[in-house]
Structures are given as structure tokens and as C-alpha cells.
Amino acid sequence: MKKDITKTYADFAAFSKDYTDAILASSKAAAVGTEKFSSALMELGKASAERYVAQAQKIAKVTSPEAAFKVQSEFASEAFKQAVVDGKALFELSTKVTNDVAAPFTKQAKMFAGMFVKAA
Numbered sequence: 001m002k003k004d005i006t007k008t009y010a011d012f013a014a015f016s017k018d019y020t021d022a023i024l025a026s027s028k029a030a031a032v033g034t035e036k037f038s039s040a041l042m043e044l045g046k047a048s049a050e051r052y053v054a055q056a057q058k059i060a061k062v063t064s065p066e067a068a069f070k071v072q073s074e075f076a077s078e079a080f081k082q083a084v085v086d087g088k089a090l091f092e093l094s095t096k097v098t099n100d101v102a103a104p105f106t107k108q109a110k111m112f113a114g115m116f117v118k119a120a
Contacts, residue, residue, distance in 0.1 A: 018111065022104035033097030040093055044086050051079070
């Protein structure tokens with residue numbers, strides 16, 4: 001009986017240590033992911049601002065309302081296409097970050113389930 005209790009305690013202590021390690025690994029992944037996501041948003045913001053400045057310069061050079069409408073329509077079409085591309089990139093990045101943050105806990109959940117299977 002004492003061996004069983006000692007083994008159970010040792011298993012629990014090992015699981016607790018592994019869980020703490022998983023928390024630390026997940027926190028590190030979250031910090032790295034947040035940095036990557038922030039950098040991506042800054043780059044997208046910078047590129048967007050540059051496109052809007054270029055658009056304003058194009059509109060300033062037009063000589064008729066029809067030309068202004070054409071330039072603005074082209075810009076709207078390009079902006080929509082770029083928004084789709086940027087949205088996809090942000091979605092993929094957020095999915096990767098989420099998976100990286102969850103990975104240590106997924107491993108722990110599998111180990112935890114395995115402990116119950118062994119006990120049964």
C-alpha cells in the first residue's frame with residue numbers, strides 16, 4: 001500500500017512539474033506570437049498608409065470628375081483585393097500562434113488521459 005501511495009505521489013509530482021513546464025512554454029509561445037502579430041499589424045498599417053498617400057497623390061493629379069472616379073474605383077478594387085490577402089495572412093498567423101500556445105497543454109491533456117487509462 002505504501003508503495004502505491006509513494007508511486008501515486010511521484011506520478012502526481014511529475015505531472016505537476018510537467019504542467020508547470022507546459023504553462024511556461026505556452027506563455028513563451030504567447031509572447032512570441034504576440035510580438036509576431038504586432039509586427040505584422042504594424043507592417044500592414046505602414047503599407048496601407050503608403051497606399052493611401054499614393055492614392056491621394058493620384059487623385060490630386062486628375063483633371064476631371066470622370067478621371068477621379070476611375071482612379072478611385074481602381075483603388076477600391078485594389079484595396080479590397082489587398083484586404084483579402086492581408087486578412088488571410090493574419091488569419092494564418094493567428095491560427096499558428098493559437099496552435100503554438102495550445103500545443104504544450106495538448107501534450108499534457110494526452111498524458112493526463114493516459115494516467116487514467118493506466119489506472120483503470
